[in-house]
Amino acid sequence: ILNVEQSPQSLHVQEGDSTNFTCSFPSSNFYALHWYRWETAKSPEALFVMTLNGDEKKKGRISATLNTKEGYSYLYIKGSQPEDSATYLCAPSGTYKYIFGTGTRLKVLA
Amino acid sequence: GAGVSQSPSNKVTEKGKDVELRCDPISGHTALYWYRQSLGQGLEFLIYFQGNSAPDKSGLPSDRFSAERTGGSVSTLTIQRTQQEDSAVYLCASSLGPGGSDTQYFGPGTRLTVL
Numbered sequence: 001i002l003n004v005e006q007s008p009q010s011l012h013v014q015e016g017d018s019t020n021f022t023c024s025f026p027s028s029n030f031y032a033l034h035w036y037r038w039e040t041a042k043s044p045e046a047l048f049v050m051t052l053n054g055d056e057k058k059k060g061r062i063s064a065t066l067n068t069k070e071g072y073s074y075l076y077i078k079g080s081q082p083e084d085s086a087t088y089l090c091a092p093s094g095t096y097k098y099i100f101g102t103g104t105r106l107k108v109l110a
Numbered sequence: 111g112a113g114v115s116q117s118p119s120n121k122v123t124e125k126g127k128d129v130e131l132r133c134d135p136i137s138g139h140t141a142l143y144w145y146r147q148s149l150g151q152g153l154e155f156l157i158y159f160q161g162n163s164a165p166d167k168s169g170l171p172s173d174r175f176s177a178e179r180t181g182g183s184v185s186t187l188t189i190q191r192t193q194q195e196d197s198a199v200y201l202c203a204s205s206l207g208p209g210g211s212d213t214q215y216f217g218p219g220t221r222l223t224v225l
Contacts, residue, residue, distance in 0.1 A: 031209075089152075102151065
């Protein structure tokens with residue numbers, strides 16, 4: 001798995017706005033897709049892992065979808081809060097190896 | 111329970127010196143990974159351990175980099191003759207198994223600065 005792309009690179013939104021990010025990846029040799037949140041001065045924290053085409057996962061105000069046939073995943077945040085400010089990383093994985101994208105840096109303005 | 115720990119949290123060294131970075135994975139996790147993030151870059155895979163074996167060392171940038179894992183637990187990443195381009199945050203992660211759907215749990219990282 002090569003060439004994982006995330007867009008946008010960075011994003012500023014107002015508190016209460018909803019937003020979404022994209023992760024695109026080659027669909028060959030795909031096993032799973034992981035989303036992580038990485039806050040400054042903390043460890044990356046796992047949000048979701050998805051394996052099947054059409055998978056949707058939700059945790060509170062954050063949700064994600066997966067399209068393995070076309071090689072993309074979306075992460076949605078509904079009603080953004082300042083504490084959502086972080087870098088969001090996606091990582092498609094093969095049988096053991098993750099390939100991380102460069103992330104989308106989100107800043108939520110109060 | 112305890113998460114993944116790494117030490118030191120910060121390391122400043124002079125060019126040409128050797129450094130050792132330590133990772134204590136979550137107890138019972140058989141898979142262990144080392145990554146690094148250089149300034150402005152994404153997370154770069156370095157090496158993967160399954161137990162004490164390293165089936166994939168393909169991400170190690172040069173022969174100055176080596177890693178070992180003992181007792182299926184603690185891992186040490188050693189960088190010999192450090193160069194300024196080695197400056198980065200080095201992250202360790204562990205997972206219950208090596209499966210691609212297993213969640214990796216990350217440590218807080220070691221920030222290495224080579225002067």
